[in-house]
Amino acid sequence: MRTNYMMTVDDVMEELGVKRSKAYSILKQLNDELVKEGYVAVRGKIPRPYWETKFYGCSQRAV
Numbered sequence: 001m002r003t004n005y006m007m008t009v010d011d012v013m014e015e016l017g018v019k020r021s022k023a024y025s026i027l028k029q030l031n032d033e034l035v036k037e038g039y040v041a042v043r044g045k046i047p048r049p050y051w052e053t054k055f056y057g058c059s060q061r062a063v
Contacts, residue, residue, distance in 0.1 A: 006045040030054060 007015075012023040024044070031041035034050065 005048055006042065007048050007051050008045055012046075012051075 004011075009020060009023045009027060012018070012026055013020060016023070016026070018026075027044060027046055030046045030050065031043065034041045034046075
């Protein structure tokens with residue numbers, strides 16, 4: 001697993017074991033949530049702390 005701040009589609013595919021199209025769908029959904037909350041979203045990427053909060057309930061750094 002990469003340790004970059006932004007997760008890419010490849011990171012999502014690896015972490016969840018899903019195909020590329022499903023990974024893009026998940027990224028789009030999360031980016032839409034970020035935009036709705038007033039943040040700027042980068043298409044095809046998601047901030048790792050936001051990802052960890054949505055999938056694990058907290059940042060992995062806090063564990």
